[in-house]
Amino acid sequence: MSSSRLSPVPRRWRNEISRVLISESQIRRRITVLAREIQRDFHGRDLVVVSLLNGTVMFLADLIRHLELPLRLDFMGVSSYRDGTESRQLIYTKELRLDVKGRDVVLVDDILDTGKTLHSVLAKLRQLKPRRIKVCVLLEKSARRVERVRADYIGFHVPDEFVVGYGLDFAERYRNLPFVGVLKPEVRAGPYSTSFSM
Ligand code: IMP
Numbered sequence: 028m029s030s031s032r033l034s035p036v037p038r039r040w041r042n043e044i045s046r047v048l049i050s051e052s053q054i055r056r057r058i059t060v061l062a063r064e065i066q067r068d069f070h071g072r073d074l075v076v077v078s079l080l081n082g083t084v085m086f087l088a089d090l091i092r093h094l095e096l097p098l099r100l101d102f103m104g105v106s107s108y109r110d111g112t113e114s115r116q117l118i119y120t121k122e123l124r125l126d127v128k129g130r131d132v133v134l135v136d137d138i139l140d141t142g143k144t145l146h147s148v149l150a151k152l153r154q155l156k157p158r159r160i161k162v163c164v165l166l167e168k169s170a171r172r173v174e175r176v177r178a179d180y181i182g183f184h185v186p187d188e189f190v191v192g193y194g195l196d197f198a199e200r201y202r203n204l205p206f207v208g209v210l211k212p213e214v215r216a217g218p219y220s221t222s223f224s225m
């Protein structure tokens with residue numbers, strides 16, 4: 028990841044964000060390339076895009092508006108509950124409604140980190156017998172991987188730092204930032220730290 032020396036942190040966020048990791052324009056350019064790849068790979072197919080709530084909100088909207096393919100869209104809600112220890116439990120807060128049997132699926136998530144989320148979601152989706160599933164993530168953080176999961180389309184590889192913005196949150200905040208930034212460690216230790224995050 029090249030650092031964005033040309034993108035200073037907007038004044039409003041300077042107390043909380045240490046630097047802009049990926050700027051709005053970098054994201055915009057990269058998404059047009061990802062969309063082109065997906066379009067090429069699913070040409071002539073009846074595609075179902077399955078997006079994981081809530082972190083994909085901005086990425087998904089920008090990605091699918093560049094897809095000139097017939098597609099249907101559905102969501103799955105997955106939340107990761109932290110009980111104060113390192114162990115996490117996944118809770119499904121919304122189930123898929125569209126039938127994906129025999130269909131081509133692109134599964135969209137915000138970030139592939141330990142891989143636990145996508146590992147669980149992929150296992151669940153495979154039971155529904157789609158024709159094939161490809162995984163598309165905005166960010167990939169390989170340093171903390173514990174499950175063998177790989178993404179087929181990756182926006183950006185990021186270092187082992189906690190990032191927020193462009194849909195990604197810390198304790199449900201910062202999703203509205205138009206860029207991806209690094210959260211200051213003191214914010215993570217502060218009063219917003221709660222047990223639910225996705
Ligand atoms: P995994 O299950 O560890 O691969 O993590 C997937 C989920 O953890 C993502 O969908 C995010 O919600 C969350 N996550 C992991 N790393 C970060 C980060 O750096 N910032 C914000 N959320 C993250």
Ligand code: MG
Pocket residue numbers: 079080081082083137138225
């Ligand atoms: Mg998420």
